[in-house]
Amino acid sequence: QQLDRTKPLWELWVIEGLDDSGWAILMKLHHCVADGVAATDLLSALMDESETHEYAAPKEWEPERQPSPPGLAAEAVVNRLTSPREALRALQSALDAPGRAARKAGEFFDGLGTFRRFANSALESSLNGPIGPHRSWRWVTASLADVKKIRSAHGGTVNDVVLAAITRGFRTLLQSRGEPVDDLVVRSLVPVSIRPSDEHNVYNNRVSAMFAELPVGIEDAVPCLNAISRQMNELKEHHQASAGEMLVSLSGLAPPVLLALGARLFAGLEQHAVQTVTTNVPGPRQTLYAAGRRMRGAYLYVPLAGSVQIGIAIFSYAGQLTFFVTGDYDYDYAPDTEVLCRGLEEGIAELLAAR
Numbered sequence: 001q002q003l004d005r006t007k008p009l010w011e012l013w014v015i016e017g018l019d020d021s022g023w024a025i026l027m028k029l030h031h032c033v034a035d036g037v038a039a040t041d042l043l044s045a046l047m048d049e050s051e052t053h054e055y056a057a058p059k060e061w062e063p064e065r066q067p068s069p070p071g072l073a074a075e076a077v078v079n080r081l082t083s084p085r086e087a088l089r090a091l092q093s094a095l096d097a098p099g100r101a102a103r104k105a106g107e108f109f110d111g112l113g114t115f116r117r118f119a120n121s122a123l124e125s126s127l128n129g130p131i132g133p134h135r136s137w138r139w140v141t142a143s144l145a146d147v148k149k150i151r152s153a154h155g156g157t158v159n160d161v162v163l164a165a166i167t168r169g170f171r172t173l174l175q176s177r178g179e180p181v182d183d184l185v186v187r188s189l190v191p192v193s194i195r196p197s198d199e200h201n202v203y204n205n206r207v208s209a210m211f212a213e214l215p216v217g218i219e220d221a222v223p224c225l226n227a228i229s230r231q232m233n234e235l236k237e238h239h240q241a242s243a244g245e246m247l248v249s250l251s252g253l254a255p256p257v258l259l260a261l262g263a264r265l266f267a268g269l270e271q272h273a274v275q276t277v278t279t280n281v282p283g284p285r286q287t288l289y290a291a292g293r294r295m296r297g298a299y300l301y302v303p304l305a306g307s308v309q310i311g312i313a314i315f316s317y318a319g320q321l322t323f324f325v326t327g328d329y330d331y332d333y334a335p336d337t338e339v340l341c342r343g344l345e346e347g348i349a350e351l352l353a354a355r
Helices: 036-046 069-096 098-119 144-154 158-176 221-237 240-249 255-266 337-353
Strands: 010-015 024-029 135-143 186-193 207-214 276-281 310-317 320-328
Touching: 024 036, 036 276, 135 144, 135 337, 144 158, 144 221, 144 320, 144 337, 158 186, 158 207, 158 221, 158 276, 158 320, 158 337, 207 221, 221 337, 320 337
Parallel strands: 186 276, 276 310
Antiparallel strands: 010 024, 135 320, 186 207, 310 320
16 A cells, blocks of 8 residues: 655554564655665664664654744755855866766767667567556565576576576566466566665665567577676666666756656656566665564565566575565466466576586
């Protein structure tokens, strides 16, 4: 259900009475508050890194007074008045390094061009359609060590291996629906974190995106992985994520102009230009605890939007990689996500066997 718009856009629930005297923390967080990387930092801040963590004596807490609408408006005006200072700083930086500024501008327009190419071409399949109010939610687990073995044996990145396994899952799903897959691709929106490596515990949204075409027409696992690796390298060379990064980094300087640019960019977005979303969020490597209890796992649920009936989130925690598949439950074929999950498992097994 939608978060209560009269309150801050997050909820945190404690669920008791699970098996083996277990309990869970359910956190709902709007994407405008934090992206996946920031949410992982938030999770680490809420949890402990040791079973015997000692806590300081609690302090008396008093909330700040709730701001009034005029107060919020005044704060926005102050922020707007201070933004020219930031603009001058950015301009000075560009003047100090004109070569770098020109290069970044070239990357920006190169990336925008590839965005437009994908956005204006639709792909027809049963993966797109109307979305109802109900969802199916399943997950598949894999060893992060096995995924790294596949990467070492065949090249590419961990994310390439993940996308290859997902490609195998969609191939299995479409074949089960009786759809031809020869020379077919499934286009996925792939969110990309543009957060600097030294930026931690900053709860905001720093995400760009790339369009990846998953080659479900390739039957063999290793050639499929190789094709994905080549494609992702080409997308990086054409700076798709850089275009979004520049929009994000400049968003505090001229928001109306940039919002208009973004609107024009996606105004021609075909309804079926994207068939799925695959987001890979690196989670904590170490085991976490809460009140002395070990966190067994973290389970991601990503909402659906538009005409995309299936979305996949990947999360790693303490050596385990988990694929979470959200599907619409009300229309046509969408409930058969267990077929996709089975194909995904088979894809990982095939890549491991091919080492």
